Amino acid sequence: MSTKTVTEAPAVTLAGVSKVYGRGPAAVQALDQVSLSVAPGEFTCLIGASGCGKSTMLSLVAGLDKPTAGNIAVSGQVAMMFQEPALFPWLTAGGNVELALRARGVGRAERRQRTGELLDIVRLGGFGAKRPHELSGGMRQRVALARALAQDADVLLMDEPFGALDAMTRDVLHDELDRITAERNLTVLFVTHNVREAVRLGDRVVVLSSRPGRVLEEYPVTIARPRRIDSAPVAELASQITDRLREEMSRHGD
Amino acid sequence: MAINGGHRASADGTWAEGGTNPPGTGWVADGAAPAGNALAGLDALDLAGRPGSAPGRFAVRFWNSLWPKLLAIALVFLVWELVTLSGYKKEIFPGAGPTLANLWDQAKTGTLWQALGNTLESAVIGFAAAIVVGTLFGALVSRIYVLRAAVGSLITGLQTMPSIAWVPFAALLFGNNNSAILFLIILGAAPSIANGLISGVDYTSPLLLKAGATMGLRGLSLWRHLILPASLPVYVAGLKQGWAFGWRSLMAGELIVLVFNHPTLGELLNNDQSLSDLQSATAIIIVIFIIGIFVDSLFGAADTSIRKQWGLA
Numbered sequence: 001m002s003t004k005t006v007t008e009a010p011a012v013t014l015a016g017v018s019k020v021y022g023r024g025p026a027a028v029q030a031l032d033q034v035s036l037s038v039a040p041g042e043f044t045c046l047i048g049a050s051g052c053g054k055s056t057m058l059s060l061v062a063g064l065d066k067p068t069a070g071n072i073a074v075s076g077q078v079a080m081m082f083q084e085p086a087l088f089p090w091l092t093a094g095g096n097v098e099l100a101l102r103a104r105g106v107g108r109a110e111r112r113q114r115t116g117e118l119l120d121i122v123r124l125g126g127f128g129a130k131r132p133h134e135l136s137g138g139m140r141q142r143v144a145l146a147r148a149l150a151q152d153a154d155v156l157l158m159d160e161p162f163g164a165l166d167a168m169t170r171d172v173l174h175d176e177l178d179r180i181t182a183e184r185n186l187t188v189l190f191v192t193h194n195v196r197e198a199v200r201l202g203d204r205v206v207v208l209s210s211r212p213g214r215v216l217e218e219y220p221v222t223i224a225r226p227r228r229i230d231s232a233p234v235a236e237l238a239s240q241i242t243d244r245l246r247e248e249m250s251r252h253g254d
Numbered sequence: 255m256a257i258n259g260g261h262r263a264s265a266d267g268t269w270a271e272g273g274t275n276p277p278g279t280g281w282v283a284d285g286a287a288p289a290g291n292a293l294a295g296l297d298a299l300d301l302a303g304r305p306g307s308a309p310g311r312f313a314v315r316f317w318n319s320l321w322p323k324l325l326a327i328a329l330v331f332l333v334w335e336l337v338t339l340s341g342y343k344k345e346i347f348p349g350a351g352p353t354l355a356n357l358w359d360q361a362k363t364g365t366l367w368q369a370l371g372n373t374l375e376s377a378v379i380g381f382a383a384a385i386v387v388g389t390l391f392g393a394l395v396s397r398i399y400v401l402r403a404a405v406g407s408l409i410t411g412l413q414t415m416p417s418i419a420w421v422p423f424a425a426l427l428f429g430n431n432n433s434a435i436l437f438l439i440i441l442g443a444a445p446s447i448a449n450g451l452i453s454g455v456d457y458t459s460p461l462l463l464k465a466g467a468t469m470g471l472r473g474l475s476l477w478r479h480l481i482l483p484a485s486l487p488v489y490v491a492g493l494k495q496g497w498a499f500g501w502r503s504l505m506a507g508e509l510i511v512l513v514f515n516h517p518t519l520g521e522l523l524n525n526d527q528s529l530s531d532l533q534s535a536t537a538i539i540i541v542i543f544i545i546g547i548f549v550d551s552l553f554g555a556a557d558t559s560i561r562k563q564w565g566l567a
Contacts, residue, residue, distance in 0.1 A: 062468055079468060086465040089564040090483040099479055103470040123293050133565020136300030151469060172292050 009075060011155055011187035012038040012061060017070035018212075019056050030056040032212035033070070040075075040154070043181060043188045045202035047195060047241070049249050053213030054191040058157045061189060076154030076187075083160040085140035087132040093143045094119065094128030100150035118146040121180060138169035142176070149184070156181070158190045162197070171229055174200055178225065195245070196238045200229040205241060209248055217244055312555065319554040323547050348533040357537035369517040370541065373508065376432060376518070380439025381500050387440055388447025388496060393477075395448065396455040406452070413445035417503035421510045432516065435507040442503030443496035450492010454485025487560050494553035501546060 019031040030053040038044050046054045059065040060072055062080045087096045094115050101111045119125050122142035132140055141161060148156055162170040178201070181188055192198050198205045205219040219241055223233045331350050338349040348356075360366040395402050395409070420441055428434035458481055466480040508520020519538055526535035561567035 064464060064467055080465075082461060082465070084461055086459075086461045088462060088465075088480070088483065090486065099471075100469050102479075103475065123297075131563060131565060134301075136297065139297060139300065147469070169296055172296060176293065 008040055010037040010073075011040040011042070011075055012036070012189065013071075013073040014057070014061070015071045015073075017057075017060065017067045017072060019053065019060060019065070020068045029212040031060075031067075032214050034208075034213060034215055035070075036206065036215060038187055038189065040187050041185045043190065043201060043203045045190045045192060045198035045205045046208060047192060047198045047205055047245070048208030048213065048216075049210045049245060049252075051210040051213070052208035054208060055159055056213070058159050058189060058191060061155070062157055074155055077152055078155045078157060079148035079151040079153035080157040081141075081144050081148050081159065081161045083163045085132065085137075085144040087140060087143055087147070089132055091132075092128060093124065093130050093132065093135065096132070096143055097128075097146045097150050100147045104150075104152065114150065118150050119143075121149065122146045122176065136169075138165050138173060141165065141173070145177075145180070149180070153186070155187045155189070158188060160191055160193065163193065170197070174229065175226070177201065178227075195242050196229050196234060199223070199234045199238045199241070200227050205237075207241060207244055207248075210252060216248060312559070315558055316551060316555045319551045319558065323551065327547075346532050348536050353533055353536045353540070356533045357540060360534065360537055365517055366522070366538075366541075369519050369522050372516055373504065373519040374545070376435050376439065376508075377501065377504055380436045380504065381443055381497060383436065384440045384443035384496060384500055385447055385493070388444035388492075389451055391444065392448035392451030392455075392492075396452045402452075409445045409448050409452075412441070413449060413499070417442045417499065418506040418510075420503075421506055424507065425511050430511055431513055434511050435504065435513075438503040438507040438511075439500045443500030446496035446499050447489075447492050450489045450495065451485060454488030454492070455481055457488055458484040487557070487564070487566075490553065490557055490560060494550070494557070497549055497553065498546075501549070505542065 014034055014036045017031055017034045018029070021028045021030055030051075034053075034057065036044075046057065048054055056065070058080065060067050061074060062078050063074075064080075087093070088099070091099060097118050098111050098115045101114055106114065115128065116125065119128050122145050124139060124142055124146065127135065127139065132143065135143065144161070162173055165173070174197070180186070190198070190201060195205075199221055202221050205221060207216045207219070208214065209216045219237065221237065223231075223237070227234055334350045338347065391409075395405055417438060420438055424434040424437045424441075428437060462480060462484060466476055471480055505520055508518040509524055510520075512521050512524065519542055523535055523538050526532070526538065558567060
């Protein structure tokens, strides 16, 4: 993996991206002129109230949807994780990971070996033969992470991946995600509703406005790693960002 | 995340002092337990008290779905016996005991077994053909939008068509032979099978499709690895319904299309009607009924097995 330099081309670039759903008077503008540039290996958190188009942004970057206006450039492979693990119930945990390898055309013998390695990375070695429903929510989400890693992506898009988990599990998974993204030099776009989570994980927190979604403000997070979600510096920056978000929300209440 | 300071939980639930850190724990804040160990502990706690996956032997599942049906049969016999005791149409109404004795007598002759064999052979061949036709048709219709708009309602129309209405058509087209009967089974079963596959495809979760798309599943591999397995439960329900319709068509066909030197259950029924032998006719009805229930149990067991695997049962 290359080291970060100032001159390096961005991993993800959004230039004046707009997205309108529907037509005529019923049309909804989800994103309005969003420009954002994410450096390779950077962990960017997107935060905003409902209707800020966070999920729309990820779908656009993933190529699942096309922007109405503007350009999106992504260098390298993209993988995506959702709030739900979205594992295939007819496959085992290992089978789910293996299918992602298979979709990339990895040969049978290598697939088996890589599946084992990937499950080890998310600390689920020995659980490969379990069915998704036999695992806990946090374990399922880790299988989904292993599946995303199996896609050998440079860019990982995460749409509130820990939103449905209990706080204790989520905290432990933050540590895991820190470790894995650092080890693999992954570029991450992480959508969340949780301001502290954003500060805990991100190199940068991007605050979006609602209806339509625009980039409102960006906060670089310079707090040294390893971080804790309950540490004073994290809480301090989080409350600053929360204030900014409240200000934006009250604009809609008038 | 400070779970129990310098201790760690191992996967088997016991607590151990200290211990070497697994690789990659350098990212954890000072004073906290290593994330990997905390994770292993959480996993153990999460899974404790969860019912393990007892795959359950097929025979056990089969028996579990069969015995309530046996109970229902016992109830039928009870009501039957009560009607007989009431003296309803005493001269011709067959009692349960004599009818079973009649069935036993028929079973001792070769004709019943020959007829049963012929009927089941038609059923298996016809149903297999219906699976092929229905599945191919369903796959095409669910995949090609224009075809669905044009043919989708036709399939449902075919499904609701009483199979006996096709009998003259089949008999005239193929003559009095087994092809006519196979044609009737396919016509009866294939629409349900096709519809099962189509709704299975329609009900594939959009989230899974999204996951599949980001994974890079496209075209044929998307079908093979995502859409078809995702449709399986609804498809099996379609197969079950298709069997029921096909079995009806088969009986209707056999009753009317009499193939020379080829005894079938339907033909036995036809003979019994000609000879005004209500007792023998009732005995044959029992045989038909039992086969229907038996096959239904097979589909029920397959359905339960899928739901178990998926964690829906």
